[in-house]
Amino acid sequence: MSFDELSKEQQVMVTMRKVLTTIIREITPQPGEKYPLSEQTVEDVRLCLTLITARERELAEAHGITNLARPYYTDEVPTTQTVPFDQIQRPKKEH
Structure with missing residues (x-):
């Protein structure tokens, strides 16, 4: 289904x-740097994403x-492999 x-x-x-996930990706700091958002803001964003998903x-x-x-x-x-129908061969019957 299209948008x-x-x-x-x-x-x-x-x-x-x-928009929320893009903002999170853009503000995520490099390893060792301080995260720019407070813990409460992070929890609020998580709650928003949970509600949106639900x-x-x-x-x-x-x-x-x-x-x-x-x-x-x-x-x-x-973990799966797609096989086109034209490549599936039936086993030969033995007489």
Whole structure:
């Protein structure tokens, strides 16, 4: 489903989540540097992201959409392998 096909509320949730995570990435300091946000602000951002995720899930379920996708690392070895149907061969029957 594309962004334009989402309801206005779903678009708001997606945009808020993306903006918050982008801000977090941009302000994350290099190792050894002090984090610029207070602990309370970090907790508030976590709470916001949790609420956004929960509402996105509720909206998706209300529309009959189940999201089984899970985040993964780009260098992670896949646990499944896709095989095109034209490459599947039936075992030969023995007479």
